[in-house]
Amino acid sequence: MTADSRRPGGEGDRGGRAAAVLVAHPGAELYGSDRVMLETVLGLRAVGRRVVVTVPVDGPLLVDLTAAGAEVVPVRTAVVRKSALRPAGFVRFAADAAVGAVRGWALLRRVRPDVVYVSTVTVPLWALLARLARRPVLWHVHEAEGSQPALVQRLLAAPLALATRVVANSHYSVDVLARSAPRAAARATVVLNAVPGPAEPTPARAALEGPLRLLYIGRLSQRKGVDVALEALGELRAGGDDVVLDLLGAVYPGYEWFEQQLRDRAAELGVTDAVRFLGFHPSIWPFLEEADAVVVPSVVDEPFGNTAVEAVLAARPLVVSATSGLLEAAAGYASAQQVPPGDVGALADAVRTVGKEWEQRRQDAMADAAVARERHAPEQYRRRLVEAVDAVVRRRA
Known part of the structure; x- marks a missing residue:
């Protein structure tokens, strides 16, 4: 002892x-x-x-x-x-x-x-x-x-x-x-x-110069909807939207086939240059600072949603599946948009909204961060x- x-x-x-x-x-x-x-x-x-x-x-x-x-x-x-x-x-x-x-x-x-x-x-x-x-x-x-x-x-x-x-x-x-x-x-x-977060989050950039930078954090798995985020990226870029996606996380050992499947699909969609597989990193905050918005596209039940809260704590607009505990995690935040799970079109539309309403979404995210710091x-x-x-x-x- x-x-x-x-x-x-x-x-x-x-x-x-x-x-x-x-x-x-x-x-x-x-x-x-x-x-x-x-x-x-x-x-x-x-x-x-x-x-x-x-x-x-x-x-x-x-x-x-x-x-x-x-x-x-x-x-x-x-x-x-x-x-x-x-x-x-x-x-x-x-x-x-x-x-x-x-x-x-x-x-x-x-x-x-x-x-x-x-x-x-x-x-x-x-x-x-x-x-x-x-x-x-x-x-x-x-x-x-x-x-x-x-x-x-x-x-x-x-x-x-x-x-x-x-x-x-x-x-x-x-x-x-x-x-x-x-x-x-x-x-x-x-x-x-x-959910520990920064005492004073770095505000998102004032103007969206260059591509809108999306971030996904978590396991690379089907239940987390990573493939839905990838399909939404493909739809956005096919429609002329300048958007890129970072995937921060890794697969469970033995599920390397799923990551390869994602990479193959990115090639089919023609978005290989617009998506980065970053792997697992113990600290997520540097990546949140670089991001403009965060997607949490889970397609099955989530008991809660730490990743959603981390996005709010980082003062980043959030697009989250309207399901289970994610509804609870994202409740009351003006900067959070909720979309039906598995709906590629709805996810893409919500990302477009972030870009169109950037200044308002950015301000809402800063106010929400203060609420999340107290709540969690x-x-x-x-x-x-x-x-x-x-x-x-x-x-x-």
């Missing part, structure tokens, strides 16, 4: 020992749920909690976790993914579960956490191990698969019966959860994601997550 993990008295003190929190997370990158989990750790460390984070893989997130004062322990574990539905994937999932059960149990016995914080529904094994060890579980729900068949939703939500308390990232997530696991939904508290302030998020953890610790005591 580090010296600053002790705090005499207070909510987290247990007979001279700072309340320990074991955090179980499925990945180690720096996408939405990864950054939110990091904010949770920062909040817990700020009030003197001992934090041990377990992840099954290596990645850039681990550097930030260590800098935050967390102890990072890699433990192989079963992560619920679509690949588990295939025979080879299921065998791997079962092997991960077996190994994870043994090593996870050993970690629980060593740490003796006061609460196990399970980040996302994709690592249910940790909740099961925690309850077998008679440790309470605070489960943070970042997923909302409202478009999935009812049976799939129930299977995904079934492990939440093990939760002592649930935190969800949006009201939409709770609504979806209520359909498949009403008891878990009844124990849920909505805490909007912390990390300090507010950290306080509410610490309160949720403390409530579970008090219940155990």
Whole structure:
């Protein structure tokens, strides 16, 4: 235990020992749920909690976790993914579960956490191990698969019966959860994601000289609608609009075929010179500064929409799919336009509107940034997550 993990008295003190929190997370990158989990750790460390984070893989997130004062322990574990539905994937999932059960149990016995914080529904094994060890579980729900068949939703939500308390990232997530696991939904508290942004965003350029610069941030995947953004780019340029598109993000390992498919389609549309594949970068803000507008064209349910909020925080006009948690993330911002998911023409028209109404959109975006900074302030998020953890610790005591 580090010296600053002790705090005499207070909510987290247990007979001279700072309340320990074991955090179980499925990945180690720096996408939405990864950054939110990091904010949770920062909040817990700020009030003197001992934090041990377990992840099954290596990645850039681990550097930030260590800098935050967390102890990072890699433990192989079963992560619920679509690949588990295939025979080879299921065998791997079962092997991960077996190994994870043994090593996870050993970690629980060593740490003796006061609460196990399970980040996302994709690592249910940790909740099961925690309850077998008679440790309470605070489960943070970042997923909302409202478009999935009812049976799939129930299977995904079934492990939440093990939760002592649930935190969800949006009201939409709770609504979806209520359909498949009403008891878990009844124990849920909505805490909007912390989305750190610049204290003073750089205003968008005053005049659109040269092409309108669009930016997409996130995984390169079909569900995120990257192909829709590409098709809209093709329609815009075919109509004489001077627009370019940057794609900031990468595919999941094993899905490199999708990136190649996007590149091939760009060639077919004749927009190869107008689209850049930038790959993953841990800091998105330099790219937002260069952009004129941001597109979030998801075609399926999103539990929330950190990328949409980041665009607003950067004072950039936003075009976002009118669906699920994205509606919640973009609500109340004058600079945000909402379009039907998957509608290439509507997306292209909204981008044209940004160009035609540039000065007004630019001013609206600056005003919206101030609202977003308050709504998604990390300090507010950290306080509410610490309160949720403390409530579970008090219940155990």
